[in-house]
Amino acid sequence: xxxxxxxxxxxxxKTGQSMTLQCAQDMNHNSMYWYRQDPGMGLRLxxxxxxEGTTDKGEVPNGYNVSRLNKREFSLRLESAAPSxxxxxxxxxxxxxxxGTDTQYFGPGTRLTVL
Amino acid sequence: QKEVEQNSGPLSVPEGAIASLxxxxxxxxxxxxxxxxxxxxxxxxxxxxxxxxxxxxxxRFTAQLNxxxxxxxxxxxxxxxxxxxxxLCAVAAGGYQKxxxxxxxxxxxxx
Numbered sequence: 001x002x003x004x005x006x007x008x009x010x011x012x013x014k015t016g017q018s019m020t021l022q023c024a025q026d027m028n029h030n031s032m033y034w035y036r037q038d039p040g041m042g043l044r045l046x047x048x049x050x051x052e053g054t055t056d057k058g059e060v061p062n063g064y065n066v067s068r069l070n071k072r073e074f075s076l077r078l079e080s081a082a083p084s085x086x087x088x089x090x091x092x093x094x095x096x097x098x099x100g101t102d103t104q105y106f107g108p109g110t111r112l113t114v115l
Numbered sequence: 116q117k118e119v120e121q122n123s124g125p126l127s128v129p130e131g132a133i134a135s136l137x138x139x140x141x142x143x144x145x146x147x148x149x150x151x152x153x154x155x156x157x158x159x160x161x162x163x164x165x166x167x168x169x170x171x172x173x174x175r176f177t178a179q180l181n182x183x184x185x186x187x188x189x190x191x192x193x194x195x196x197x198x199x200x201x202x203l204c205a206v207a208a209g210g211y212q213k214x215x216x217x218x219x220x221x222x223x224x225x226x
Contacts, residue, residue, distance in 0.1 A: 102207055105161070
């Protein structure tokens with residue numbers, strides 16, 4: 001039982017390049033989330049998927065797109081990377097069937113640098 | 116205005132002391148409250164969740180919730196150097212609703 005996995009762990013991009021961050025969970029959770037974490041800013045929600053087939057914008061969605069491929073997988077795409085997107089990206093999932101099932105479990109993170 | 120407020124610290128306590136971490140939130144409709152611990156370079160991991168007013172204890176950790184004052188705290192008894200980390204307070208309206216995180220309080224336990 002791996003929990004939440006993310007690939008890659010590290011990535012360096014040049015401005016304007018594109019890439020997709022992959023996330024998968026094996027806990028049969030309904031909801032999945034993408035966050036970025038920057039010093040002094042805390043965790044900020046980029047996009048989330050409440051259930052398979054749905055996605056919604058979070059606090060900082062500009063410059064990103066997401067795909068909920070199936071119940072297990074939720075990917076984050078940067079179409080044209082910018083230095084402002086240098087950050088640590090975390091994927092998380094939760095069961096989200098009601099009170100007490102909304103705890104989020106985090107993946108190990110992807111450290112992205114855009115030059 | 117940040118919806119979840121925490122003092123960024125660092126909060127320094129001697130080994131064996133009680134560490135008290137505090138958090139206030141602005142949304143009175145919040146129903147779910149969490150404390151996560153994050154070691155440097157690692158991902159957040161859940162320590163405690165609390166949903167009702169009062170105290171909830173788990174080993175050396177006690178979470179306290181006061182919805183009237185919109186205040187949630189985490190007490191760590193007998194603090195150990197291994198407790199040195201950043202502690203994130205998180206608040207949600209419940210279910211799949213958006214969870215809002217504070218910026219975290221950095222705790223340093225001095226041997």
